[in-house]
Amino acid sequence: MKKVSRENLDALFAAIAEAKKLYLPVADGTDEKRGVKYSVWTPEAKYAAEAVNTVRSAKDFFFPQVENMVNFKVNGKKIEVDDIRTECEDFVIFGVRACDAASFKILDSVYLSEPVDTYYQNRREHGVVMTMSCSKPSETCFCSVFGIDAAEPAGDVSCWLTDDAVLMQANTEKGEALLASLPMLEDAADDAAEESKAKTKAILEKLPLKNLSTDSFGGDKLMELFSSDKWASLSEACLGCGTCTFVCPTCQCYDIRDYDTGHGVQRFRCWDSCMYADFTKTAGGQPRPTQLERFRQRFMHKLVYYPANNDGVFGCVGCGRCMKSCPISMNIVKVMKTLGEGNA
């Protein structure tokens, strides 16, 4: 275990940023309501250590909202393919919460399975994830429901905040190499983080959603849950805005589109949402004609389809972002409670 005093934290950030691009949660301007977002570290940037989570998840670093994939030069009937992929620069994300760190494993199981998505893999290989234990889990947090421990976040380096220091524990070779390159780190006792962990656990114990049950969900409940008559009332007010998918750290569906620049064609991919009508629409028909089917797809995927293919691991990490951002206050917790009624 290593440590750095809180006064020295900015010096530590500066040292990391010297070799690699460093991103960390920073308050977005002066308006508190705008929340916290990951920003590139600058000497002026103030690390938002207390904010439980960023408005947008950390998936952006590995699976950006929009990215160019390949270019084409079209000349009459001729087509030239231009592979524009380049090696990504090394970067560090500091202050990732346990839920987002767990979401990377879920994204990995999709994008790193054969055939590997090289765009994602490239960024994943060059990114070092430094997680921060949650000192103030909020009432919308329910990561423990999915077996995630906010006091023991995963990542290349795990960090804990104490009154006067930040403690760091490397978990991977990448993490060890990073810590070894930072001269201002001092040695700390192996149990130095115990007090911080105990404080976090005490808050986790009191969270209102900690008893949310997953018993009614999983790959073996496919037809039973799909056929539930509760989907109609659950989805009734859904606007199909897709905000839940965009803030979700595990939503990974994308669209591929072409843009004609006038000098060539750029093929890009961008986030897409199963909540949208044209997600499955074809010239030949629409297998999900109403919002009920689209709404059901999103939750069935996280609670049933994904676990069916991934040894029972759920496709939700309990970050609570959808609870905060949904304009009609619908979210996965309400879905789980409603569908689980009478079964749990």
Place this chain on the structure above:
Amino acid sequence: MKQEALIPKVGVVTDIRQDTPDVKTFRVVGLDGNKLFEHMPGQCAMVSIPGIGEGMFSITSSPTNKEFMEFSIKKCGCLTSWLHMMDVGQEVTVRGPLGKNFPVETVPTPENGNYGLKGKDLLFIAGGIGLAPLRSVINYCRDKKRENPGAYGSLHIIYGSRSKDDLVDYQEILDEWSQDCKVDLTIDREQEGWDGHVGFIPNYVKELKPDLNRTVLICGPPIMIKFTLDGLKELGFQEEQVYTTMELRMKCGIGKCGRCNIGDKYVCKDGPVFRFDELSELPNEY
């Protein structure tokens, strides 16, 4: 950089055949004149005109054809309309082969749940453009039988369309398939110059009462598949005897973009070929 499945190869259209008023068959080879890649019957490829779009199409030619690949494409949307405007010499991009093929080289045994077509008497049932994916299997089986007569049993083809003009591959059916397969054709309504059967496929299949020991491959519009399957079950066929190939909207073709997800399956990666007992375990969202 490592190979990326989302970056396509360039092919060139060397021949275009107008099959029906709204179906054309495009012959495609690589820029070096060779096939772009090898495939197995039932597999698909993403074909694209950059700037217009990319779509998943079944490869209708048989892998036994060593010279080129063919795609039979019905004009029905933006991309397909554009493809129909192509002339010979037009380059397209192709990604593939994608998806799971019909198990043409798998011998069905009790251990593998009798999954496989090798050595079996086969019944092909197709409606309209649904013949496109089956044509690959039909020609594969015909060619393999010429090398080894025991490779497959007898081949029976039941094919129907709206009208005589809408029968895809009609000339090939008359000139070649009718020589070594049992072929039964039907069209939906009476038409001048047609003295064959008239009526919908599901009813025709019931009238023909095919042998119950046949393994069935079926492809066509969803409504035709539904009623034909019901008819086959009435005749005594089991779901484990019937294979189909599906079509949903797709973007990546490799099981990542999430579009063709049904239940715990991705049609692009786990399909498009499914046996009906697999499908009956999935939500009916296709």
